[in-house]
Amino acid sequence: MTSLFAFYKLSFIVAAFSAAGLTQIGKHFFSRGNILEIFLLSQLAMLGNLVAKLYFHDQYSGFLCSYTLFAAGKYALYKLEIKNDKKNNFMVGGYLVLTSLxxxxxxxxxxxxxxxxIGFFGNMVTASGFENILAIxxxxxFGILYKLMAKSINKRTFEISVLGRTKDSLIELFLFTIPLITSLYVLGFLYTMSFLMLPALVLGSSFKSEKKATLTLLPTAIIAALLGLAASIIFERISTTPIQIIILTLLLYVIKTILSKRK
Structure with a gap:
């Protein structure tokens, strides 16, 4: 058993890093009201990966095409300047069209x-060495840069969520989207969006400070990702991503119940 876990050591590192990173990014996207936009852009990234698989046959083109379409979509949304009262409808409609495409x-x-x-469900266990290294x-x-820029990022999130400012930071755009697209490419849509959205959705309003939220959400996401990965390795018939998401959801609601009883 020890040798089996040693064989998947890179997968465990990917699980820990991605769970923490996606949860951190998700907190800001949730506060800024960008979740539906990310759903739409993620479909563009997945479409780019499919096109790359169709016309190219190397392991690098999928990521490059995914990022190109994601960035192009983000730029198009910026130029369109969609009004807030129509934005959600546009995002949902665009998501459905891209999925159908x-x-x-x-x-x-x-x-x-x-x-x-694979692009939808993903699987850490079957990721290639290149994909694991890319994700790590x-x-x-992202973790290093976020720590250096945390103060300015938190300030901008506050300005967007509370003061209604909409101006994007180009640096933050790259900081958030590169790990996000990497996760979509390596770990799949379901894992990426679940760890991006669920922690903030379930517990986002349960904390009065960003620090307390981080100290609770990140360890919870990491534990869920690691336990799910371990379970899928020990029990071969269990799929990795679904069990990780189920464990994450259970842990989040256990914590939510505990916090609600303390009030």
């Missing part, structure tokens, strides 16, 4: 079906 592409090119499945590097770099 992916399935249309798969129906015409059936060889993309397996790539679509992206989230490690």
């Amino acid at each position: 992916q399935y249309l592409l798969i129906s015409y090119f059936p060889q993309l079906d397996s790539h679509m499945s 590097s992206a989230f490690f770099l």
Whole structure:
């Protein structure tokens, strides 16, 4: 058993780094009201990955195409200047259209079906060495830069969520989107969006300070990701991503119950 866990050591590092990083990013996206926008842009990234699999046959093009379409979509949204009262409807409509486009592409090119499945569900256990190193590097770099920029990032989140300011920071755009797209590429849509959204959605309003939220949410997400990965390795019939999400959800609601009883 020890040798088995040693074999997947990179996967455990990816689980810990990605869970912490996505949860941290998700706190800011949730506070800034960007969640639906991320859902839309994530479909563009997945579409870019499918197109790369269709026309290119190397392990680098998928990430590059994903990032290119994500960045292009973000720029297009910035230029469109959609009014707040119409923004949510636009995001939902765009998400549905892009999802339909992916399935249309798969129906015409059936060889993309397996790539679509991996892109949606993901699987840490089957990630390649290149993908593991890419994810570890992206989230490690994010962690360092976030620590250096935490004060200005928290200030901007406050200005956007409370004061209604909408001006984006180009530095923060790169800081948040590179690990996000890396996670979509390596770990799949379901894992990425769940660890991005669930911690902030369930417990985001339970803390009075950002520090307390971070000290609770990040360890919870890390524990869920590690326990889920370990369970899928020990019990081969258990899928990695679903069990990680279920454990995360259970832990979050246990904590929410404990916090509500203390009030």
